[in-house]
Amino acid sequence: MPKVVNERRVISVVVMNESSVLARVTALFAGRGYNIESLTVAPIPESEMSHITIETKGGVKVMEQITKQLHKLIPVYKVIEHEEMVEKEMVLIKFPIAENLSNVAALCAAYNGGIVNVGKEMVIAQVADEPKRVKHFIEAAQRYNPCEIVRSGVVAIER
Amino acid sequence: MKMSGAQMVCEAIIAEGVKTVFGYPGGAIMHVYDEIYKQNGFEHILNRHEQASVHAADGYARATGEVGVAMVTSGPGFTNAVTGLATAYMDSIPMVVISGQVPLSLIGTDGFQEIDAVGISRPCTKHNFLVRTLEELPRVLKEAFYIARSGRPGPVLVDVPKDITVEIGDFVYPDTVNIPSYKPTYKGNNRQIEKAVEAIKSAKKPLLYIGGGVVLSNAADLVRELAEKTQIPAVETLMARGVMGAKNPLLLGMLGMHGNYSSNMAMSETDLVISLGARFDDRVTGKLSEFAKYADIIHVDIDAANIGKLVDVDFPIVGDITKVVEKMMPLLDDVNPDRYNAWREILKRYNELHPQSYVDSDEVIKPQWAIERIGELIGEDAIITSDVGQHQMWAAQHFPFDRPRQWINSGGLGTMGFGFPAALGAKRAHPEKTVINITGDGSILMNMQELVTAAEYKIPVINVILNNHFLGMVRQWQTFFYEKRYSETDLSFQPNFKALAEACGGIGYDVTTKEEFDAALKDAIEQDKVCFMNVQTNRFEDVLPMVPAGGALFNMMLPQKTESHREEK
Ligand SMILES: Cc1ncc(C[n+]2csc(CCOP(=O)(O)OP(=O)(O)O)c2C)c(N)n1
Ligand SMILES: [Mg+2]
Numbered sequence: 001m002p003k004v005v006n007e008r009r010v011i012s013v014v015v016m017n018e019s020s021v022l023a024r025v026t027a028l029f030a031g032r033g034y035n036i037e038s039l040t041v042a043p044i045p046e047s048e049m050s051h052i053t054i055e056t057k058g059g060v061k062v063m064e065q066i067t068k069q070l071h072k073l074i075p076v077y078k079v080i081e082h083e084e085m086v087e088k089e090m091v092l093i094k095f096p097i098a099e100n101l102s103n104v105a106a107l108c109a110a111y112n113g114g115i116v117n118v119g120k121e122m123v124i125a126q127v128a129d130e131p132k133r134v135k136h137f138i139e140a141a142q143r144y145n146p147c148e149i150v151r152s153g154v155v156a157i158e159r
Numbered sequence: 160m161k162m163s164g165a166q167m168v169c170e171a172i173i174a175e176g177v178k179t180v181f182g183y184p185g186g187a188i189m190h191v192y193d194e195i196y197k198q199n200g201f202e203h204i205l206n207r208h209e210q211a212s213v214h215a216a217d218g219y220a221r222a223t224g225e226v227g228v229a230m231v232t233s234g235p236g237f238t239n240a241v242t243g244l245a246t247a248y249m250d251s252i253p254m255v256v257i258s259g260q261v262p263l264s265l266i267g268t269d270g271f272q273e274i275d276a277v278g279i280s281r282p283c284t285k286h287n288f289l290v291r292t293l294e295e296l297p298r299v300l301k302e303a304f305y306i307a308r309s310g311r312p313g314p315v316l317v318d319v320p321k322d323i324t325v326e327i328g329d330f331v332y333p334d335t336v337n338i339p340s341y342k343p344t345y346k347g348n349n350r351q352i353e354k355a356v357e358a359i360k361s362a363k364k365p366l367l368y369i370g371g372g373v374v375l376s377n378a379a380d381l382v383r384e385l386a387e388k389t390q391i392p393a394v395e396t397l398m399a400r401g402v403m404g405a406k407n408p409l410l411l412g413m414l415g416m417h418g419n420y421s422s423n424m425a426m427s428e429t430d431l432v433i434s435l436g437a438r439f440d441d442r443v444t445g446k447l448s449e450f451a452k453y454a455d456i457i458h459v460d461i462d463a464a465n466i467g468k469l470v471d472v473d474f475p476i477v478g479d480i481t482k483v484v485e486k487m488m489p490l491l492d493d494v495n496p497d498r499y500n501a502w503r504e505i506l507k508r509y510n511e512l513h514p515q516s517y518v519d520s521d522e523v524i525k526p527q528w529a530i531e532r533i534g535e536l537i538g539e540d541a542i543i544t545s546d547v548g549q550h551q552m553w554a555a556q557h558f559p560f561d562r563p564r565q566w567i568n569s570g571g572l573g574t575m576g577f578g579f580p581a582a583l584g585a586k587r588a589h590p591e592k593t594v595i596n597i598t599g600d601g602s603i604l605m606n607m608q609e610l611v612t613a614a615e616y617k618i619p620v621i622n623v624i625l626n627n628h629f630l631g632m633v634r635q636w637q638t639f640f641y642e643k644r645y646s647e648t649d650l651s652f653q654p655n656f657k658a659l660a661e662a663c664g665g666i667g668y669d670v671t672t673k674e675e676f677d678a679a680l681k682d683a684i685e686q687d688k689v690c691f692m693n694v695q696t697n698r699f700e701d702v703l704p705m706v707p708a709g710g711a712l713f714n715m716m717l718p719q720k721t722e723s724h725r726e727e728k
Contacts, residue, residue: 016340020277020289031282061467068464074286074306077340 006057008037010082010156011067013052016075017043024073025052034058034066038089038153049077055131055154080158087156090128093141094148097121104144111137122147160331164293165190165324168257171300173200174332177228179219179587180204181212185232186272187259190324204587204616207608209236211580213243213256214606217314218584220252221567222542224377226307227252227584232259234272237318238279242574244314245283249571250398251375253312255303260289262322276318285313290320293328305336310343311462312375343461347478347486355433355457355474356490362431362455364502365391368414371398371570372436372460376480379563382435383407385484390496392506394422396437398570401560411506412515415443416706417552420513420715421506423706426451427713428505434458436480439469440571441708449711459483513704513717515556524676526550526625526696530557532673533595533623536680542585542594544568546578546602549631552702554597576605582620583613593621593684600626600650603691607659613689614664621683623692624656627700635701639716656693665689 015021022041029036037055044051056066067079095104101115104125108114111134113127127137131154138149162170168191172180180203184192195203206212209231216227227247231240237258247254261270277287286306288299296319303315359365373382379402386393386409393403394414403410414422423445426432432454437443444450447469457474458466466475476483517527530553533541543558544567545551551568560566567585569577578596586594596603603624613620627634630648637645657667666688668679676694683690704715 019291020281023278024281027281065464065468068468072462072464074338074341 007059009056009058009063010085010087010154011054011056011070012078012080012082012156012158013054013070013076014044014078015050015052016077017048017050018075021050021075022052024075025054025070028069028073029054029056029066032065032069034062038151040153040155053153053155082156082158084159085156086159087130087154088128089131089134089154090126090152091134091138092150093125093138093146094122095125095141095144095146097123099144107137107140107144113137160329161327162330163190163194163325163327164296164319165194167296167330168300168319168324169194169198169200170330171297171304171332172228173198175226175304177201177226180228180230181206181215181219181584182230183209183212183232183236185236185259187233187261187321188230188236188257188319188324189259190321191230191257191259191319203230204583204612206580206583206612208606209239210242210576211583211606211609211612213240213254214246214574214577214580215584215587216254216256217243217247217252218544218567218581219588220247220254220584221581222564222585222588224375224564225253226304227254228257229254230257232272233261233276234274237274237276241279241283244280244316246569246572246574246577247314248283248285250371250569251312252314253308254314255307256314256316258316258318259324260318260320263291263320264322266320276316280316283314284316285311287316287318289318290323293323293326296323297330297332301333302336302338306338306341310341344463344477345461345479345482347459347476347483349486351474351476352483352486353490355476356487358431358455358457358474359389359391359433359491360494363499364429365389365431365433365499366425366429366454367391367393368396368426368432368434368437369393369399369402370396370435370437373399373402373480374563376436376461377563378435378480378484381481381484381488385488385491388488388496389491389494390499390503391433392425392499392503394418394425396440396443396570397555397568399437400555400566401563404561405559406561411510413555414712415440416445416708417556417702417704418706418712419510419515419556420704420717421509423704423712423715424509425506427711429454432456434460435484436460438465444469445706445710445712449713516718518718520697523697524671524673524694526553526627526700527557528673529623529625529676529694529696530554530597532676533597533680534559536677537593537595537684540593541565542567542582542589542592544578544582544585544594544596546596546598546605547573547575547632548599548602549627549635549700549702550597550599550602550625552632553625556702575602578602579606579609579620579622582622583609583618586618586620595621595623597623597625599631600624600628600653601630604654610660610663610665610689610691618689619687620689621680621692622690623680624694625696626653626656626693627696627698628653629698631700632702638699638701639705639707656691660689660691665691668692670694
C-alpha cells in the first residue's frame with residue numbers, strides 16, 4: 001500500500017438531521033486523533049438530512065479508517081471521500097476605509113469577488129473560490145491591512 | 160394504550176423478553192422504579208454499586224448472547240456506570256443501559272445530579288440517546304435494543320429525563336425498526352469468499368485465528384466443523400477460549416502476549432491466516448511488522464473498520480462469521496486435509512518442545528494448579544468469570560474450556576472488578592451451572608460490596624481468590640522491566656477475606672494446602688451460598704510464556720524446565 005503522508009483530503013458526510021450528530025462526528029475525529037482542517041455543516045434542502053464537509057489530512061490508511069469509522073456512526077448515511085470534485089470556500093475580509101478601495105475592488109474582482117458592504121470606517125469584501133485561490137487572495141489582501149478575516153471552510157461536490 | 164413514560168420503559172423491557180434487570184435507584188429514575196415495583200414481568204436485582212449493575216448485565220449478556228439491561232439514576236449513578244459501558248463496548252457486548260436524567264427544563268442548568276450522559280458515554284457506547292419527547296420514547300427503546308444486538312453488538316445508553324417518565328401518552332411498541340442510515344452487512348461478498356477458499360486450498364501452512372466474534376456470532380460449532388473438515392490447526396484469542404474445545408487436537412492454544420509457544424510460532428510461520436472475528440489487538444500481535452510475516456491474510460469481520468486497521472489484508476470479507484463460514488463449507492468439499500499434514504507435524508513438534516507448563520510444588524499452592532484443579536473437579540459444568548491480572552491469564556491458559564460462553568472476562572478494557580458482578584449476571588442467566596470467579600486479592604476488592612447482593616438474592620457465586628499478596632501482574636512487569644522496584648504493588652496488608660465474606664452473609668474459606676483447596680471447593684459447591692475462597696499462593700509466580708510488549712511473537716520468555724515440571728497433555 002503506498003503511504004502518502006498527510007495528504008489533504010475532503011470528505012462529505014451525509015447524516016440524519018438530529019441534535020447530537022455533529023458532536024458524534026467531531027468527537028470521533030478528536031478521540032481517534034484525526035485532524036480537522038475545516039468543517040462545514042448545513043441541512044440538505046427538503047430532506048431530513050444534513051451535509052457535513054470535512055477537510056482533513058492523512059495517509060491512505062488513516063483516510064480508510066476515517067471513512068470506515070464515520071460509517072459506523074448510526075446516524076451516518078453516506079461517506080464520500082472526494083476524488084474528482086468541485087470545491088469552494090468563501091472568505092469575508094474587513095478593510096479600513098482608508099485603504100485604496102479601487103485597488104481592493106480590483107483584487108476582489110480578480111478572484112471573482114467584490115466589496116459587499118461599506119460602513120463608516122470599514123469595507124467588507126467577499127470572495128468565494130477554490131480553497132487554493134482563496135488562500136492566494138488572502139495573501140494578496142495583506143498589503144491592504146485587513147483587520148478581520150473569516151473563512152467558511154470548504155464545501156465540495158463530486159463531479 | 161395510555162401510560163406514563165416510566166411504564167413504557169418497563170413494557171419495552173418485558174416486550175424484549177428480558178427476565179432480569181440490574182440496577183440502582185435515585186431521584187431522576189424514581190418514577191421508573193415505582194413502575195418496577197408494580198409490575199411482575201421481570202425481576203430487578205439491586206446491586207450495591209452501579210458499576211456492578213452494568214457488569215452484571217454484561218455477564219448476563221455474555222452468558223446468554225441476549226441483551227443485558229441495567230438501570231441507573233442521573234449524575235453519579237450514571238458516572239458509576241461508565242466503566243461498565245466501556246468494558247462492554249470494548250468486547251462488543253449487547254447491552255442497554257437506561258439512565259435517569261434531570262427534567263428537560265433543567266438540562267443545561269447544572270441542575271442537581273445533572274451530567275451530560277450522552278456526551279460522556281459517546282466514545283464508549285455503540286450508540287446513545289437522550290430522549291426528548293414522550294412520543295419518541297417507544298421508538299427509541301426499540302431502536303436501542305435493535306442496535307445493541309445487531310451488526311457488531313455493543314452497549315447502548317438511553318438517557319430519559321424525569322419529566323418524560325411522568326408524562327402520560329399513547330404506547331405502541333413498534334414491531335419493526337427502520338433506521339435508514341444503519342444497515343449492517345451480514346452476508347459476505349460471494350466473490351471474496353470464493354477467492355478466500357481458493358487461497359485456503361493452495362496454502363501449505365494455513366492457520367485459523369479465532370477471535371471473540373465467533374462467540375458473538377454463535378458460530379463455534381460451525382468453526383469447529385470448518386477446522387475438522389479441512390484439518391487446519393487453530394489458535395484462539397483470549398476472547399475466544401472455548402470455541403474449539405480444550406480437547407480438540409487441532410487447537411494449539413491461546414496466542415499473544417501470554418500465548419503458548421506453538422500458537423505464537425504457528426502465527427509467525429503460517430502462510431495463510433484465516434482470521435475469524437478477531438481484531439489484531441496489540442496484545443495478540445506483538446510487533447506488527449513481524450506478525451504473520453510470511454502470510455496472506457483472510458479477514459472475516461462484521462465490522463469493516465476492523466479490516467485493514469492494523470495489518471494489510473489480502474482477502475477482506477465483511478460479514479457475519481456464521482453466514483460467511485456457512486458459505487465456505489460446501490466450497491471446501493474437495494479440500495484435501497492431508498495437504499497440511501507436514502504443517503501440523505511441525506506444530507506438534509513445537510508443542511512437544513515447549514508445552515504450556517509450570518513448576519508445581521508440594522509446599523505451596525501454585526495458581527496454575529488451582530485452576531487446573533477447578534477444571535478437574537467441575538470442568539464442563541462451570542462458567543468461569545475472571546478479573547484482570549495474572550490470575551486471568553492463568554485461567555485463560557490452564558482451564559480446560561470446552562464451549563463458548565463458558566469463559567467470561569474483560570479482554571478489551573481489562574477492568575479489575577469485573578469478575579464478581581459478571582458472575583452474578585451469568586449465574587442468574589444459568590442457575591443450573593456452577594459459576595466461579597477466578598480473581599485476585601487486588602481485583603476482588605474492587606466490587607466486593609456485591610457479597611451483599613449475592614447473599615440477599617441467593618446468587619451462589621464462588622470467588623476463588625488466588626491470593627499472592629500482590630497486584631501480581633504489575634509486580635511481574637516491575638520484576639522484568641523495572642529492576643524489582645515494587646512501587647505500590649505490595650498487598651501484604653490484607654483484609655480478613657473469610658470474615659469479610661461472613662460479615663456480608665456469605666461463606667469464607669482460608670485455603671493454604673491442596674487438601675484444603677479440594678475440601679473448600681467441594682463444600683462451596685454444596686453450600687449453595689456466595690463465598691470467598693481465600694487461596695494462599697506463592698507470591699512470585701510469573702505468567703509465562705511472555706512476549707514483552709512491542710516484541711515479536713516468536714521472541715518469548717519461556718518457563719524453565721526442571722524436575723517437577725508439570726506438562727499438560
Ligand atoms: C480498574 C483497573 N485498575 C488498574 C488496572 C491495572 N492492573 C492490571 S492487572 C493489576 C493487578 C491485579 O492484581 P490482582 O487482582 O491481585 O491479580 P494478580 O495479578 O495478582 O493475579 C492491575 C493493578 C486494571 N487493569 N484495572
Ligand atoms: Mg494478586
